Amino acid sequence: MTVLLPDADWRHRPGLDGLLAALDAAAGKARYVGGAVRDALLGLPVNDLDIATSLDPHDVVHRLKAAGIKAVPTGIDHGTITAVLSDGPVEITTLRRDVSTDGRRATIAYTEDWREDAARRDFTINALYADPLTGEISDFFGGLTDLEARQLRFIGDATARIAEDHLRILRYFRFLARYGDNEVDSVAYDACVAAANSLMALSRERIADELLKLLGVSAPVHALRLMVDGGILVPVLPEVVMAGVDRVERLMAREAESGVGGSALRRLAVLLPHDPVLADQIGARLKLSNKARKRLMTALEPGVDGETPRALAYRVGVEGAIDRLLIDVGQPLDALAGVIGWTPPSLPIGGGALIARGLQPGPDVAKALHEVQRLWVAEDFPDAARVGELADQTVSKFQRARQ
Template structure:
């Protein structure tokens, strides 16, 4: 692992040089920090960029305005200003130290000590800084060596870092899934298990956000198994257990075999017991959106067995049909391909067409239309001429029933 930040496309984005100049990077006043440095060292794509600076927030705003760069005080209470360059947000945060913490939020003070700023961060691999001009990495806690060894460690005492922000428990397992070799640091794992009950003090939105980020990672199973074995999720989502892990394992295999992009929400559905009521309860507890809760319930509301994939998609939507086909281990994966780039059609006639055929206006129109649609769907959405035949037959049937 090099101690210099490799060159990459993200470092040449339009407007970045002007931003760095405005922040006095050439004088050592600002450095890249965190995920961009970590991912840059691993030659991974970098989307979010963070810059740390010794300049206090008001000074950052003044410098950006003087350079004609848009400055948004997105987190000014915590020292963060967002610069917008060519539509791309860059977070700029003044070096900080924690004055006090309660496990959910911290009271901070500004500092000009880079090591002090690094010490308040969570993991060694996230406490890396890079000089934008010399490309030299500043590494106070062995983060570069940990990256090379695929090791995820807390900075300093793991229990103390978790006490500062309980969400770090969940973040630990997410970073282990992404950067580790599935072997946890013993001190970190012990501290996470001991502090699991402290997750109850967090907002459910923060828990949901972190869990879904973990589930979006290509290989989350080993971390999830450690979490289940260690009782990490027991205080907040006791419904997730070993059987859910087996269902998720099958789903991940089927996603891969069918060439379907992973979905964190679909994976959450697989982790839960196959009961839509339980899914809705968990969704409500995690403060998920109504749309997300409906997706969980739809995914678990019966299997895909017996229904043609396009019939199922017409009834519950393409997203719901794909979720069910992938979660149901008995459903042929070939059905997924029939839904790609397919748009469910609309029945090419309405109630007026049935009345024109002689059906009396009234409740029979809606019933007859529903029957026409049922036959049309069952026959695989035939063309307009066949729909006309179905309509004629259905109207005749209803007229006979009225005689």
């Protein structure tokens, strides 16, 4: 039975018809592939669009330029050209077959055989192609059946697929969390467990990227438990244990109850031991950005006794305060109400105003200004008139102390 790609807005993107014409899709030289096909069949939003083509990458560049479409050779050594359309990029990759692999990178050769291209992909549900004009699906390895059953299977031998690219271990659990029915293919799982040590050969950036993608899906807990049970992360993140997965589950329940969107970095913070210094070290090991490492540390730093939610947000930022309030199960969720959407104000007074009130220039000015700010925060950020009163009181206090 012929299966057709459902119609959707993304198939009518501005400039897409011109791109398909440039690639001679009418002659069968270009098809949608991978995530766009998979997600469209599942009725999910399609964000990233990939096209596979039998055309040589240099021919693709020539054709796009002739059609007035900007072509960026983002991965031309591996056959990938990015076409820049008015509403976003489209990746175009020439059909390939693997010549050799070492688990991190592959030496490829171009082919005109669609099945050969499909055979080098990881999972059956990612090896689906669609004719962009007729919508007809090409399925070489039973991906449609697996997609309908929500079953995640490697193409061919799982051990061989993992040996080609070790990152497929982490991708297996991410795709299981997002698309699988949580009924694990024991052969695939055992292959991932057996090859876990090979993750050490990957760059930490690739590991971090996959882990954050997994933590960002709507239901990662079951996959995380399988990973901990199988010792998947031990070679690269031995700090992750089952207690961390339990914390992720509790955090996600609080995210859902409060209506705050899930955050992969926030979930990573609780997956790790509750130690800001260690979290920063792990963030450095994973080559996270300084901003991401700071967020991990802020989320796990100890609180200040008696500090109100808005005082916390003023001190560490709104994002950091939301993370802390969600992570701390002792905090009532209604504490978030005064923080979400709040913009911390600036202290409406400076040192010059204190000097104008009679405070002598010098180190006392900074100390007095800090005291005014402390009182202002403690009173939940009153208006400028009240700040003026606090300034008067503080200047008088410092003047008396100098007499």
